[in-house]
Amino acid sequence: MTRFALDAATARRILGSHSPAEADDTSVRARYAAVVWSHLVEPGDGVAGRLVEAHGCVEALELAVGGAATEVLTRRDLDEARKRWMPRLDADEIARGLRTAERRAVSIVTAADAPWPEQLDDLGIHAPHCLWVRGAPGVLSRLHPSVAVVGARAATAYGEHVALELAADLAGGGIPVISGGAYGIDGAAHRAAVSVGGTTIALLAGGVDRSYPAGHAGLIDDVARSGAVISEVPCGASPTKWRFLQRNRLIAALSDAIVVVEAGWRSGSLNTAGHAAALSRPIGAVPGPVTSAASAGTHRLLREYDATCITSAADVRELLGLGIAPGDARGAASGARTDDTTRVRDALSTRAGRSAAEVARRAGMSVEDVAAVLGLLELEGTVESTPTGWRMPRSAR
Known part of the structure; x- marks a missing residue:
């Protein structure tokens, strides 16, 4: 294992093409530190977030490695956190992840970069340290307005049809559609957006170098060409249950509104809606047959969480606070x-x-x-x- 170092020369060497040639030493060190943090912590680690918020990526990393006391964390809290982080502090592994990203044309976007989506800052200490992006990073700064279309993996034909209709109409009208790349509702939303030449964003729970689920490899490639495929964990990272749940907070934060098309009583889509509510993002839910277990979650959102009833793309535009688009104006009423x-x-x-x-x-x-x-x-x-x-x-x- 190569000894870890945080000097500018080492950071430049390991970052390789991910370090802009014109960047000064301070910027390069900060960029490398953000990448290192994305390797060390699990998504949403609030202890790391507090440390970085108070000291910046570089000094926070120096504190984490050195174990010194800090005003924002007790020595005990820092020591406990270091037990989680330090086993992952492997300069060789970090370099391998960066080389994989280079081979797969994956970009790294940090909060200091122009494409960084500022709405992620609403997550506070739970914001990602950087984003690993397949596709065009610039699209991340053009997500206002945008809508997340999410729902059950085990979707019904009704649910997939509604997701297709909504996503095609919205993406075709210039509103980016965000989802999680999964089977069912997510896949239907991405396919529809791609089919009409719109912009769509897929948030993955694992590294963007490996398509998950594998059956959506072609679709995820299409999404990368028409928008972007994003993760907060580095190339090579595996999707885990915790990462799926934490990924949902990014879907909620990136979007201006969330629409749940189908969801069971305990669906993960309700987790996304919960994050949206915590971030004060408006929530829409599509009603389904009262006998359908696949719509029990959406009915719960309508009944218990004051979600807006969504029956058309026009309803979604209203949820976003937009007027009726010209294409819809032809027929919102007719x-x-x-x-x-x-x-x-x-x-x-x-x-x-x-x-x-x-x-x-x-x-x-x-x-x-x-x-x-x-x-x-x-x-x-x-x-x-x-x-x-x-x-x-x-x-x-």
Whole structure:
């Protein structure tokens, strides 16, 4: 094991390409210290947060390594914390994580960087020390407004359909959609946002270099191309139950509102809603059949936690404090989405494939609007893309 050092030369060497060439020694040391903290602590460690808040990343790390007394922690508290942290203080392991990040085109974003999402500061001493990001880090500074669409992994067809509709409408209208990359509602929300060319953010409980769940590897790659995949734990870190629960606080903090589409009575999505409530983020819940166990949690939010009833993207925009978007204004009262879907369906053939431009001409709509509707219909399985263009399966008529 290489002896740990925090001097600027060592920090520059280990950070490698993650250290901006123009950064001064103080900035480089602070950047390296933030990365080290992300290796040492479990997400949400308030003791580390208090130390960093009071002394900054570098001095806090020096105190942690040296074990000296500090005004914000008793010697006993610091000694107990060091028992958790010091076994992970391995310069070689930290260097390996950084090299993996470099190979996988993963960026590191700290509170000193322009892309840092300031809304994470609402977490106080429980804020992450840095973010590991696959995709475009700049998108993190453009998340106002944004909405988290979350829900059960074991979602019903109804829940996935609603998540698709909401996310496609919102992302297609320029509102980033945030979720957790999981099966069920999360996956439906990400797929819909990607399909309409919108921005979507996935928060992972493990390192961003390994897709979890593995069955969503392709989807998570798509999310990284259209937005960003983020974690507060370094490359190589495994997702654990605790990290999933703590990941939920990041979903809540990054979003301007949370919409729970489906959730069981004890669903992890209710944990996300709890974090949202603690951060004073508005909460929406989609009602479901009263006989469905998959909606018991959303009904609980509506009944006990004063959540707003969400039945459409227009409701979500209202939750965000926005006016009706131009695309929705066409039909908030008259059912524009239904009308547009009908017009696109009418412009398709069951025999010959037609380009989006041809469908737009026949439907009397813009190519952009048609592309958004076709993407949603493809996700629903009611249209298909063929080498000759879009067409409708005979059974769908």
